[in-house]
Amino acid sequence: MNAKRPLIAVLTGAGISTDSGIPDYRGPNGLWQRDPSAQDLVTVGPYLADPDVRRRAWLLRRDAGSLTAEPNAGHRALVELERSGLPMRVLTQNVDGLQQRAGLTPRKVLELHGTAQEVQCVDCRTVGTMAGALERVAAGEPDPACRDCGGILRPRTVMFGEALDRTVLQQADTVARSCDLFVAVGTSLQVFPVAGLPLEAVRSGARLVIVNGEPTPLDEAAAEVVREPISTALPALVRRLVEQYG
Template sequence: MTSRTLVAVLTGAGISTDSGIPDYRGPNGLWQRDPSAQDLVTIGPYLTDTEVRQRAWLMRRDAGALGAEPNAGHRALVELERALPLRVLTQNVDGLHQKAGMPARKVLELHGTAQQVQCVRCRVRSTMAEALERVAAGEPDPPCRECGGILKPATVMFGEPLDPVVLEQAAGIAQACDLFVAVGSSLQVHPAAGLVEVAVKAGARLVVMNAEPTPYDELASEVVREPISTALPALVARVAA
């Protein structure tokens, strides 16, 4: 590819499983092991049920996601960014693309970030690390220090709309790119999954890299089922050559 080729990469939970962060829908995903865990990341139950919030805080405390490290898949995209114009559109909230060295301005976090928490009443933000310290100190459902409101991760939980500004930016990138690579995403969560169709309709070549079939495989010029931590570096080596 030429140095002017724009590559858009949509990443889902599958790129981070090798960093110890479980996905939701995969064969070994969180919801397969515990279907009730879906409530912990769904806005309705989270806001109305204190027990759900307490379980959610324990899940965040025990998951250790804040201590997760980037893997070979994340690092491969950093290498690609050094070779070609690249934008990462991520459904993940773990911040591992930036931690791997991807410039923050080139990462669109479609579903927000788990590195911060936000009050649902006054919208003030603080760090997730501070909130988890409060949980460890004995607060099972820490309220906002400013107004006493409910704290939630600064993520788009299931049942919440995406930020329309972020979505518009992502759609613009999908429409402008020459190559669209979907990595580790089930492509079942909309509107993020719909970016694939936007890119293909605009003439982009599509590569789907996911362990399980997706609804968009038939639109792809290449479908990869190999482990992402080995397959993505191999793809990057080809694309950047």
């Protein structure tokens, strides 16, 4: 990299949040490894078609603890990166909101897969809080419906089987094409179109660093691959970047 202050793009996946107690999907101890049928709970077709799938999905959300999870050292490291003054943007596949809760400026975070902090009716599009919906589940409603029209409630996330919001994806592509350094953290880099963002960055001249516990399909394209735990590896990487460019 040059001695200039680089624009840093950080793509975060589920792996950055596992130390906060939120399981990933595809990792060795991921949700789908333990229960392959759980994929239906986050896939739009089965979710909308099957009340039993929705009931299981609400129990999963209730037990996942994402609303009460606390940011970990990986999230806090990215806050330190922002505070250093280095230009940066976070592109996240996560829906847990932990990066913002850690203190990162919300406008610096592009949520590629939406947010699990809110729910929306599939019919009338009314928006409510996930906390409120889970309170109804705890009170005995196994599949809470929209209180305005009786429609199905779903999280405001991009579920499997759905396309990403075109505007959000275009914004992410612009960041990838304009950055000098692209850091992929805790993501399998297997789900497109998001998995294509690091390649767009490399084609545009950026340096790619991958921090992930398992091999990814893009490891050969990376200038550096780090296999250490994210909660230690990411703070160390941020310290190195701040010392070099801050």
